[in-house]
Amino acid sequence: MARVRVRVSTGVMLLAGIVAAPALAGAQQPQTAPPAAGAAAPAQVTQVREELERLRLEFEALRRTYDERLQQLERRLTEIGGGPMVLTPPATQTSAPDHQQQTPPPPPPQTDPATPSQAPAQQPAGSSKVFNPDISVNGNFIGAAGRNPFASLSPLQLSEVEAAFQAIVDPYARADFFVAVGPEGAEVEEGYITFTSLPANLLLKAGKLRANFGKMNTLHTHGLPSVDRPLVTANLVGGDEGFADAGLSLSHLINNPVMYLELTGEVFAGLSDVFQSVKRSELVYVGRVRGYHDVNDASNLDLGVSFAYGPSTIDLPPGLLTSIEPAPIIQAAGMNKRMVGVDATFRYRPPSRAIYRRLNVRTELIWSRQEMPEEMFESAFGMYTSAEYQFARRWYIGGRYDRSGRTLDGDAIDTGGSAFLTFWPTEFSQIRGQFRRINFAEGVKANEFLFQFNFTIGAHGAHVF
Amino acid sequence: MRKYLLRLSLGAAVLGAYHAAAFAAPPAPAPIKVVTTTADLAALAREIGGDRVAVTALANPTQDPHQVDPKPSFIVQVNKADLLIAVGRELEIGWLPSLTTSARNAKVQPGGAGYLDASANVKILEIPTGQITRAMGDVHPQGNPHYWLDPANGRIIARSIKDKLSSMAPSDKPYFEQRYAQFDTKLAAAEKRWDAMLAPYKGAKLVTYHRSWPNFMERWGLNVVGYVEPKPGIPASPSHIIELIEDMKRQNVKLIVMEPYFSPKTPESIAARVGGTVLVLAPSVGAVKEAADYLQLFDYNIGKLAGALKLATGR
Secondary structure: OHHHHHHHHHHHHHHHHHHHHHHHHHHHHHHHHHHHOOOOHHHHHHHHHHHHHHHHHHHHHHHHHHHHHHHHHHHHHHHOOOOOOOOOOOHHHOOOOHHHHHOOOOOOOOOOOOOOOOOOOOOOOOOHHHHOOEEEEEEEEEEEEEEOOOOOOOOEEEEEEEEEEEEEEEOOEEEEEEEEEEOOEEEEEEEEEEEOOOOOOEEEEEEEEEOOOOOHHHOOHHHOOOOOOOHHHHHHOOOOOOOEEEEEEEEEEOOOOOOEEEEEEEEEOOEOOOOEOOOOOOOEEEEEEEEEEEOOOOEEEEEEEEEEEEEEEEEOOHHHHOOOOOOOOOEEEEEEEEEEEEEEEEEEOOHHHOOOOEEEEEEEEEEEEEEEOOOEEEEEEEEEEEEEEEEEOOEEEEEEEEEEEEOOEEEEEEEEEEEEEEEEEEOOEEEEEEEEEEEOOOOOEEEEEEEEEEEEEEOOOOOOO | OHHHHHHHHHHHHHHHHHHHHHHHOOOOOOOEEEEEOOHHHHHHHHHHHHHHEEEEEOOOOOOOOOOOOOOHHHHHHHHHOOEEEEOOOOOOOOOHHHHHHHOOOOOOOOOOOOEEEOOOOOOOOOOOOOOOOHHHOOOOOOOOOOHHHOHHHHHHHHHHHHHHHHHHOHHHHHHHHHHHHHHHHHHHHHHHHHHHHHHHHOOOEEEEOOOOOHHHHHHOOOEEEEEOOOEOOEOOOHHHHHHHHHHHHHHOOOEEEEOOOOOOHHHHHHHHHHOOEEEEOOOOOOOOOOOOOHHHHHHHHHHHHHHHHHHHHOO
16 A cells, blocks of 8 residues: 555656646746856847847848749739749650759740730649650451461451550650560560760661661551551561561761652661571671652652661571481571662652542562572562552552562562551541452462451550651 | 963952952851741741741641641751741641651750740640540640631740740841831731721631631630531531531521631531531631731731621621
């Protein structure tokens, strides 16, 4: 009992102590002052007063400055019509570096009071989201009917989903990524940086890119005028994957009074479906000259010559190894291949009817010369000619003639023809039907009907040209 | 010997003439090469720049400025430009980025010293709010880009161009200031004329094809009650046409204003059903030969419109 009482009294004392502490502390303050006072007290009080007065004046000055600034700002706001002040560049200029956003806005223009203007109501670009790349996703759904013993097309398939991420990197470059996901998995179709601010009319791209070999090779699936690519692409230029590889592309614009003239030189690692390198020292080289000329406001001519050279790995034809039964698949690496391409495009689009009429006629010729074992060479030639005509705001009709040998057998000539009809509900979706006939070199004929739904969501991409 | 002397004196004369030509007048500085995406911006750049600039417009004025091909010949123009002026607000989104990327010209990259977005500081209408989807058609998230069709905005664009040119060629600043002042005076006088011409028709109702005219119509208090396109960039469906005809009949609207780059077939059939008329106006400088500069663009459009409104409203 005694112990309990002791504990209680200790608790009460503690509590009292806690409660009293601030009061005591407060009480102690005036008590501490007197020792510091004494003879020097009036001098110190004057000093404190002076200090206070100085602070008051400073505060007043500060207040005046802020008042003036506020009034200035209000004036500016009224001058620009009461709209919010634009502190940020438009969202399209997401490339603007951070420090640009923090700099104060330029003084607003002197506005004629008779014609009040209004600052554009823009989203404040404070969020880091404005620096997100432009994102779009394209789906390519295709279907096939009819007979083709060599084709691997399923009756229905989502053949490709391509996601594009594009933005300006910094004041010197932009970057573009295209990730394609198909039945065989995901792959970076292209991913490169483009240096836009180089001297001497140069443009440098570095990364994985579609080689600047001909016209068809640089087009993505959604930019094609037909469901498929021409036979020559399948036989000589890597098929659907095309000639896309890791490398560098440097191009130069030659200014002249006659035409647009561009020279491109590219070097690739040799990891594509067209060229395969097994040695670090053996690279793939591509060169292209492109000339373009406006015939008039409505028509233009686009011409190109391309060249590619590099090592490839080939499956040896079983014919060379007839002594062994069954013939094993033997590959030969480091076999050099040379390809030359010529392409020509004629476009007609009358400006005042640009949304209703368009004609594109294109032809591409490709020669391939593949080194074979025992110092032999296999030459092959392939070509296509296609035409596409827009006859109404949303309708296109087209046709294509195909003829191509094969890289390892130039005498095996496949020929074909296609007719296609495209309906464009908007520029973000296309519905297309295509009749395709192929006469394979083996004597087999294929008659097929292909159809396609191609659709894009997200950012508005560049018009295909 | 005589021949030799003759040659010598001829040579001296030629040399003398060359020197006289070279020293008589100080060499004029090369004009600033200005490339604009549209003819309207080119017209305004000429008003301000005078002989100190060489201006080229990319898009043909008879063409829908949304639907321009990024032609390589444009790359050559942008490559040589000291200053690139764009309408902005994503009007050129389908074609300008690929041109600037391939232009090999650091100055005119967006944000560069030689790039001017003319939409800065102008009055922008129809900025969509809330959720924006493509179900709304080809809608511009940053507002309607046809803002140059209000002369008040033209003045602001001219001022932006004047400021830009002055910063690029500070020694010519007084020249640009003077040209701007002249343009401002001319424009102010013309505005009074235009206001007077359209004043009787304030509140008059009409229909337009595309949403190209909100700034123009708002400026003169005209009331756009419908569009031939159900949504921007989407062609009219039969049901929309029927609804529009009903609407026009109900509200007694007799005038359809359209751009020259659309087919007149649908508007004409609608006009025939409501007993009205179709008026093709010039959305850009140079779309018709009478609209050769920025002021003439309005002279032409307002003259035509006032005439058509007189017929349609009987005022």
